Amino acid sequence: MTELPKTFDPAEIESRWYAHWEATDKFRPDRPGAEPWTIVNPPPNVTGNLHIGHALDNTLQDILARHARLQGKDALWVVGTDHAGIATQMVVERQMQLSQDKRTNYTREQFVEKVWAWKEESGGTITQQLRRLGCSMDWKNERFTMDEGFSKAVLKVFVDLHKQGLLYRDKRLVNWDPGLGTAISDLEVETREIKGQFWHLRYPLEDGSGFIEVATTRPETMLADMAVAVNEKDDRYTALVGRKVRLPITGRLIPIVTDDHADPELGSGAVKITPGHDFNDFEVGKRAGMKAGEMLNMLDAKAQIVQVSDGLIPADFIGMTTAEARQAVVVRLKAEGFLVPHIDKDGEEHESEPRTIQTPYGDRSGVVIEPWLTDQWYVDAATLAQPAIEAVKSGAIRIVPKTWEKTFFNWMEGIQPWCVSRQLWWGHRIPAWFGDDGEVYVELTEAEAQAKAGPGVTLAQDPDVLDTWFSSALWPFATMGWPDSSPSPRSRGEGRGERQSQAPASDTAPLPASGERETLGGRYPNDVLISGFDILFFWDARMMMQGIHFMKDVPFKTLYLHGLVRAADGSKMSKSKGNTVDPLGLIDQYGADALRFFMAAMESQGRDIKMDEKRVEGYRNFATKLWNAARFCQSNGIVASKHLEAPKAELAVNRWIIAETIQAVQAVDLALADYRFDGAANAIYQFGWSRFCDWYIELIKPVLGQMDAPATGLEADETRAVAGWVLDQLLVLLHPFMPFITEELWSKMGPRDYDLIVAKWPMADARAIDPEAAKEVDWLIRLVTEVRAARNELGVSPGVRMPVHVRDAGADTKGRLARQSAAIARLARVDLAGGDGPAGGAVQIVVDEATFVLPLAGVVDLDAEKARLTKGIAAAEKERDALAGRLGNASFVERAKPEAVEKARADHADKAAEAERLSAALARLG
Template sequence: MTELSKTFDPAEIESRWYAHWEGKGLFRPERPGAEPWTIVNPPPNVTGSLHIGHALDNTLQDILTRHARLKGKDALWVVGTDHAGIATQMVVERQMAERQEKRTDFTREEFVAKVWEWKAQSGGAITRQLRRLGCSMDWANERFTMDEGFSKAVLKVFVDLHRQGLIYRDKRLVNWDPGLGTAISDLEVETREVNGKFWHLRYPLADGSGFISVATTRPETMLADMAVAVNPEDERYKALIGKRVKLPITGRLIPIIADEHADPELGSGAVKITPGHDFNDFEVGRRAGIEARDMLNMLDAKAQVTQVADGLIPADLIGIDRFWARKQVVERLEAEGFLERVEDRVIQTPYGDRSGEVIEPWLTDQWYVDAATLAKPAIEAVTSGKTRIVPKTWEKTYFNWMDNIQPWCVSRQLWWGHRIPAWFADDGRIFVAESEADAQAQAGEGVALVQDPDVLDTWFSSALWPFATMGWPEDADPTLHGRYPNDVLISGFDILFFWDARMMMQGLHFMKDVPFRTLYLHGLVRAADGAKMSKSKGNTVDPLGLIDKYGADALRFFMAAMESQGRDIKMDEKRVEGYRNFATKLWNASRFCQANGIGGSATLEPPAANAAVNKWIVGECVKAIQSVDLALAELRFDAAANAIYHFVWSQFCDWYLELIKSQIDDETRAVAGWVLDQVLVVLHPFMPFITEELWHALAPRAHELIVAQWPMVDARAIDPAAAAEVDWLIDFLSTQREVRAEVNVPPGARPALYVLGHQTVAGSADPATFPDALIHRFDRYRATINRMGRVDVVTFLNTGMRFDLKSGERESRVGETPLLGSGVQFVVGDDTYFIALEGTIDLDAERARLAKSIAGAEKERDALAARLGNASFVERAKPEAVEKARADHADKAAEAERLAAALARLG
């Protein structure tokens, strides 16, 4: 037990306690016989640094992990990082470029060695930052998606899926990133609106009978056109179906085909079909009987024009960039009379989210997973409730994507990553095996083999995270010693398809069970104005800067308190500062307790109590714990945080500690110490550092707070009679304070107080019905009311009794009718009170002040109402501006109402 310093310094305690927890192995799951509880973190990129989204995601995971540990469970939080194929290769190549080196200056093995060297030196930044946030992860078993054990799992999954016909090689269109030189997934493509053109072209009929008009946003691709499509029901073109057109520039003859893809209402109703460079055209081509191997591809891997099979592209166009080719093609079409007109148009353009390059649909051979087959059990798992998605509203999105899932392209043209375990023979045969030796055994002696140079999509390996991190496939236990399925997964909704759905598919296929019982999807952390954060906008927030300024506990509590299921979080630094103030308030309350002989509790059960105020605080503490328990069970992080916040700030600090100041006896010390212990335990998952510090400062402890016992509350500890008694006292004191403040009674003034009597139905006071019980309440709490309510004398009009709260003396003045003069009335419960204000304040001046304030509030209220009543404002203004106007209107309306009530009280 150490004396607490006067000031709360988060930085000093955070590094000390984290090193202590990790050094003693307190994050390890080492409770034999205890119920296992498991969560895995979404592995951050090894190249990453802590951003505000990480702070939210990992705070929520840590709250659940620490809560499970306190509940006596054998809690395991698996930690690790993802090798992040594209991102990591980009980082290393960028560093090489600074030394005027290129990847291709080295062998593949030499380059991969450089990446491993980079990881050893710089790849641990994100894990060090997670420690600063307070994440109680099992660092002793940190995993990496390319460590030896994990890589074995990846190889086994690929080989098994291939053997089962669920991985295959196919020629299809992919999203090709010319900047990175690799295929990327649909999920890694971001669509931007770009000002572009819509070119209307005239394709001459081969028989010389006329032209057919087509329109395109990519005129350069006409070099690889293979058909013109018209709708089979379009009367304008029925007679042309089956005829051919002669392509401008190349002179190639292509057919006019019928396909419902052509919309008669769009443009001319005829569309050019380039199956090698457009996803829709690819499907049209296949319906027309064009095999993928026969589709023309007019671009190379750098998106430069290359010759097509018939060799008809002019030589001077070969080797030029696609956008320069566009300019050249348009100029030729115009010069030869094939350009009808050009329209300006905003075009939805795909970009690579990492390279920033315009994505090119490109025809190439890749490896694919039969995602549709794997998706079926994953759909059924959510339908049946084996896995519940929270919030439930995300189920519809999940089902929609899974029901319409496309083949998953899993090969990437990189050097960093899990190399695809496939070997090619000269005769075109492919051998898939977990090792080259196994592949050679399949091929036979003397057959030369070359391994596929591609690597697997990063998400392919991370889809195995819930079971490969537990020792699969070496561990034969199908439940992996009770760690599979994991209890819960927490992730941002933005990786529902990148990662969560793919874990469902792979987990069910290989482990025959769901990977997690609950999937919790949180929103995004947005800028204060509701905009999405981005570096280009300059509105990102550095969580480490907030930790430096306010402490990790304050940032964590902000994240929890603001996390409301299904909603994004608006970043508000003032709120973070407010939770730092909350931590300071708890610190100062603990110092008060320590100074008054209140220490840690010796019992888990609440101590016996006779005083109503002690019975009340025990009951309120029990109710707060019940609220937190219920909220965490329902994954209502905001409700859990707010329940403990309001109990600590209002009931414990503002009221209980104030109410007991004049009566700190042994019973009160025992009760206060017990309640403070419960506060520290329940608050620990949210604010681990300050609670651990206070836990040890208040008493010698046999163990750290992180492994203490969660309170087992009993509703029988709630005493309704004591609660009613103290609730009345709090209601009286707080109402009286508010009334005094409203009419500007000086803080030090002690005007006379009169109890007029019971409220009648009509709202007036009836002295004849005034209860004796109220007199006894004033008697029991006279010292508190005198001190906190600044009341020296109270007069009960129905009895004529004058009660001196300072001395306790009573004086009967039956028959006298006191001249109350001017003052203010208020009601508490059924009783009406009157504060005499003659000589205390200038009543006329106060009435004038209130009237002026009312007029000002009403004017602002009405102006805001007029603005909100203007349909143009509501429709055209930014949503956040409308929301602010509504909030301001509500505030001004409430202010006007409150001030009017105060004026009415003055009479």
């Protein structure tokens, strides 16, 4: 046994143990014959740094991975990074700009080589940061979405989907980022509230007999209007349906059509339709019979005005930005009398109406996103979604929490075609070649495309690359070697031989039932996926679609969706608000174990977590308390247990702590089985802090004797054996949550043949529970707690000993008093006295059927104490009632910030509890 230092130093322990685990391959699957257990991490961007969301996501995954190892499973946690097409290309281009260089100075191949060089030198910082968090990932099998093998899988999926008619090229609207010059996904669009304007435009009927009024926040798009839509139920426009209006400025004749998109209750009830530049209008146009190739496109890739196919945009608009065109269109419309003025509430006239507008911006470029009509590659997501929907409905995939199922079904049942092409140089280049014969050839290689096209056809490969989400959708099976080979479910390590005590789990655990989970060496389906709810559709659902389609089975059995980590006031964290939290800074200050435990204790099945540094500090204190408890054990001859089963025990306190240990194991088992991370963490915390570190250690001190004169004998030997066993059980239970301190304490409590990371999970053997011993010690704890609380409320000095009289005690209580009198005297600072005690001037405490009377004469000034308590009660009730009135005000609850309402509720609960506590203290004085 190596003596623990007085001070707990997380930094030194963490760096030493992680290096040891990794160097000794503790994260590698190495249990021949054991049940495979697999989880894959959501691959972070290769450009990324660990943020607080990563800390939550990976902490939860690591808890499950370490728990599975301790259960004896052959646990594999697949780790890797995503090539992050847009983000990585931007990083490299910005780096080039520092030396006055740019991408277009190079060929595509030369630039891609520069990106690979950057990746090798600077990419993957986050993988080192994940190590600091304690993530037990299989680093020797680290994957990258541009690996040669992974890329082969990506190209095969593209080609196969195309040959199956599930992937095609089409002209549709996309989110176009003019700053980056590429289509982007909805996830990369950041919606901001912008102060803008609402203009009302007057479109004249073709025959000059009148006008129809429309309203828009983007008047410049009228240059490409192709229709005006009204609702067929709107009687105001029944006679106009089918007629045409002549657009101002362009003179284009466009029809008046009917469509439910036009709401009679909004504005004039008539809507201008620009199908080439608005997603809703695109659908209206299609319903009106317009083909995508016929829709007018008035913007180029930089969002500047270009001439449309009918040539009707005036030349002086060509080349303008959208902002310039907006101003020019408004000026022209006003001059020609087609702008309807807005009359404000004071009767004053303005050319537009002020509005707050939800405006899309590129989250990386920071420019306004334009809906743009362009040719892209699409996946038939609606067809692929159906098996995924059925998998969730049938229970083949379990979504936790279940409340997310409705959201999942709503999105999947209305899913749109998935745009998978991006206009970048970095990424998986699309395996499609355009022939000068007008055909497109989709094959794995150019040679295969040429062979299909014939020798007389000149080919040019599509310059686009695939959406990053397309490749990451293959993560659960492409990381396992698909399509070339299936990895072994286990590496070829040798068995560890015979096991005893808290030994590593058996290598001879039963195999899965015949025919079950044989795909990819037992690694597919994965057992569980941990994911933020914000990527449910961008990643999780797409893995379901691709996995089921190509592997003929679900990619994971359980999908656990966690919430977001928010700022302390409940607001969303963002760099612009300056309220982000650096997890590495928290690790530096409090240790990784404390941060991990905070994340687990606060994770309550998908609810958002409010960042609370004081709670992190509190869990650092928990680690320190456990450290000091282990030091106490060392100094009193308590060492590592030699047994997995609970030792035999005669003393009630030892039988009690054994029962408490088993009940803690049961609680943690149930919580983890139901993915209640908070329940598991809190069960361990209560058992570790209150039951073991506080009460048990305090209760066994007399049995163990003084540190300079340790006790001997059967009772002392029994207590040391039980205490060593309980501490071992606690360390194993806590290890998935706090791996570093638990491994350190495990190693220091005596000689071990194995590290804690490969020990065996405790067994919850209810046969070892002694109900009578549990009742007795629980009674003792309640009595001591009540006496301490009363003394504290009355301001009795801790050093003052008081007599205690007992009234109405039954036979069980009398027996307990006889057996526990020494513990009561030492812990509560009271001495048992005969008789019923005084009728007044005393504190009366009821525990079960008995009343315990503590005379206060000569100890407390009763009148002064009553006055103090009465004053305190009045103050607490006054604040309680004021807060109740505030919360009862509907105006406050509805209009105040949510965090202000929540604080008022918390303050009200605190004051109510304080008034109740002080009232109870006053009542005790008689």
